[in-house]
Amino acid sequence: MSNRRGFLQNILASAGVFASARVLSAQEMDMSHGMEGMKLKRKPGNKEYDRAGGPPVLVETPDVPDLPYRMDGNVKEFHLVAEPVKQEIVPGRVVDLWGYNGSAPGPTIQVTRGDRVRIIVDNHLPEATSMHWHGFDIPNDMDGAPGSSQDPIAPGGRFVYEFTLNQEGTYFYHSHMAMQEMVGMIGAFIMHPKEAYKPRVDKDFMIIMQEYAVLPNINVPNSMNMEFNWLTFNGKSGPANTPLIVRHGDRVRIRLINLGMDHHPIHVHGHQFVVTGTEGGRQPESTWGPGNTVLVGVAQARDVEFVANNPGDWMLHCHLPHHMMNQMSSMVGPMSRRNGMAAGLDMERGMGMLRQGSATSEENGPSLGRGLGVGSTAEQTMSNSPLKAGGPMQQQNMPGMKQEGMQMGKPDISKDANSVPGFPQDAFMEGPMMAMDKMVDKPENFGLRTGWSGFMAGMMTFVRVLPPDKYDQIVELRKKHEGNKPMEMDMPGTEHLHE
Numbered sequence: 001m002s003n004r005r006g007f008l009q010n011i012l013a014s015a016g017v018f019a020s021a022r023v024l025s026a027q028e029m030d031m032s033h034g035m036e037g038m039k040l041k042r043k044p045g046n047k048e049y050d051r052a053g054g055p056p057v058l059v060e061t062p063d064v065p066d067l068p069y070r071m072d073g074n075v076k077e078f079h080l081v082a083e084p085v086k087q088e089i090v091p092g093r094v095v096d097l098w099g100y101n102g103s104a105p106g107p108t109i110q111v112t113r114g115d116r117v118r119i120i121v122d123n124h125l126p127e128a129t130s131m132h133w134h135g136f137d138i139p140n141d142m143d144g145a146p147g148s149s150q151d152p153i154a155p156g157g158r159f160v161y162e163f164t165l166n167q168e169g170t171y172f173y174h175s176h177m178a179m180q181e182m183v184g185m186i187g188a189f190i191m192h193p194k195e196a197y198k199p200r201v202d203k204d205f206m207i208i209m210q211e212y213a214v215l216p217n218i219n220v221p222n223s224m225n226m227e228f229n230w231l232t233f234n235g236k237s238g239p240a241n242t243p244l245i246v247r248h249g250d251r252v253r254i255r256l257i258n259l260g261m262d263h264h265p266i267h268v269h270g271h272q273f274v275v276t277g278t279e280g281g282r283q284p285e286s287t288w289g290p291g292n293t294v295l296v297g298v299a300q301a302r303d304v305e306f307v308a309n310n311p312g313d314w315m316l317h318c319h320l321p322h323h324m325m326n327q328m329s330s331m332v333g334p335m336s337r338r339n340g341m342a343a344g345l346d347m348e349r350g351m352g353m354l355r356q357g358s359a360t361s362e363e364n365g366p367s368l369g370r371g372l373g374v375g376s377t378a379e380q381t382m383s384n385s386p387l388k389a390g391g392p393m394q395q396q397n398m399p400g401m402k403q404e405g406m407q408m409g410k411p412d413i414s415k416d417a418n419s420v421p422g423f424p425q426d427a428f429m430e431g432p433m434m435a436m437d438k439m440v441d442k443p444e445n446f447g448l449r450t451g452w453s454g455f456m457a458g459m460m461t462f463v464r465v466l467p468p469d470k471y472d473q474i475v476e477l478r479k480k481h482e483g484n485k486p487m488e489m490d491m492p493g494t495e496h497l498h499e
Contacts, residue, residue: 056196059110059255061188061206062242062444062461063234067107075116075162078109080131082153082175083124085184089230090240090326091439095212096219097184098125098175104235105208106187109173111165113193118162121153125180128152131161132176133189134299135279138163145176152177168193169281170255170301172208182223184210184235186259197282201305202250207233209296209318209459211260214327226261229328231318231458237326238460239436239453243444244316245464246308247471252463253305254316258296264323267293268306268463270314277303293319308465313448318459326457443477 058066069078085099100106111117121131130152132144142163146152153159168191175185188206210232213225221230233241246252253276258264274288279301296302317324417423435454437445445452447470448462466474 056192059204061108065107067109077118079120081122089237099184104184108188110190116164123153130176135171179223201253203246204253206255209258231323238456241461243462250308256296257301263297264318265295267319268316270310271306273304273306276305311465314463324458
């Protein structure tokens with residue numbers, strides 16, 4: 001009898017594993033709501049919950065879709081299309097990138113350890129490409145390294161990859177053509193364990209970091225540039241990112257992937273976390289140590305976990321100062337607001353023939369070129385600041401940027417501010433960064449302080465740790481939004497969201 005019972009238990013366990021694989025299928029469930037269905041019921045103080053195995057929760061990649069698949073026998077078949085993508089990184093700022101399936105970064109792939117997968121890659125780019133599976137332990141002819149393991153995929157061509165995955169963790173796919181990587185060609189590839197890790201998490205998020213150098217008045221990134229003025233989480237720059245929404249008391253995992261030219265020290269406010277994984281998989285628990293900032297190097301991944309025990313709206317951001325700005329400009333300081341600074345207003349001074357002062361005096365600024373007061377006068381007015389009446393900022397916000405919905409508050413400065421060397425340094429005052437709460441309105445933002453968006457830019461988003469009632473209300477509003485229903489903010493019990 002005991003042998004029979006054990007045999008039945010093995011069958012049930014196998015069925016559970018099979019179910020955990022099936023539950024990831026986009027054909028069988030709505031991926032955007034899958035986490036709720038896969039999560040065990042949590043009861044306060046329930047020790048069985050913490051010890052329980054069961055299938056892991058699905059990963060959420062805010063602002064990036066999941067890639068569906070179909071079953072062909074026992075093989076999960078995915079289809080990726082490398083193609084040009086128009087990506088709106090903040091409201092009104094559309095850039096021309098290259099990505100996959102209409103998205104940059106490409107859609108997130110989620111599988112379970114032991115799965116056999118087939119990935120059909122079509123090249124709709126005007127040049128050859130390749131597909132590398134970063135960190136995968138797979139046969140050499142499936143590695144996707146052009147010239148060594150396969151021929152590049154020609155324009156209009158196709159390559160079919162197929163392999164069995166016996167790994168777990170945060171991995172990614174990307175073009176192995178270097179400059180194609182710099183214009184968006186990457187996506188997350190999550191390999192779930194068959195049973196959730198202990199302690200199991202309630203929420204699991206994915207963030208991919210990318211950076212672009214987009215010069216004024218054009219929409220194509222300069223992939224050769226080493227200075228970047230648009231820094232993104234999942235293809236969006238703050239304040240356009242969708243915050244991470246969690247319940248107070250949830251255990252949270254955040255997966256971080258970096259594929260760019262810079263390393264990123266990612267910092268979370270209000271909590272201490274442990275690093276539980278890298279691009280090589282799960283870390284031994286003996287290596288875990290408390291921290292609140294993790295350095296994610298180029299081509300690396302880091303998984304951090306923490307208990308969201310501190311309620312509030314907490315910033316999550318790269319701590320490199322230049323990575324917390326949008327469309328950075330070097331036009332700062334008094335020169336950007338002062339009238340009357342000569343800048344080669346005629347041919348003589350454009351050629352260095354001074355009429356007054358010395359060559360190093362303040363009234364003789366640099367010239368943009370020589371000419372009859374035409375090419376040189378472009379540098380005469382240089383203000384992009386709201387501190388000067390009639391400056392360009394009061395007539396336009398930024399190239400390609402919509403004015404509707406901007407909240408241009410008056411900066412709080414001292415009367416002698418212009419006499420202080422180095423003033424201004426605040427991007428909110430000097431640059432195009434200003435509040436745009438209405439322009440980035442979405443369910444996940446409800447309840448944030450008025451004007452919050454004026455101080456969020458670049459690689460910045462929120463981890464919102466909410467009490468259960470507020471969390472449930474935002475989930476309900478999200479469902480209405482996804483169903484194209486009006487978001488009724490005056491519904492009973494949502495008064496606090498106007499605060």
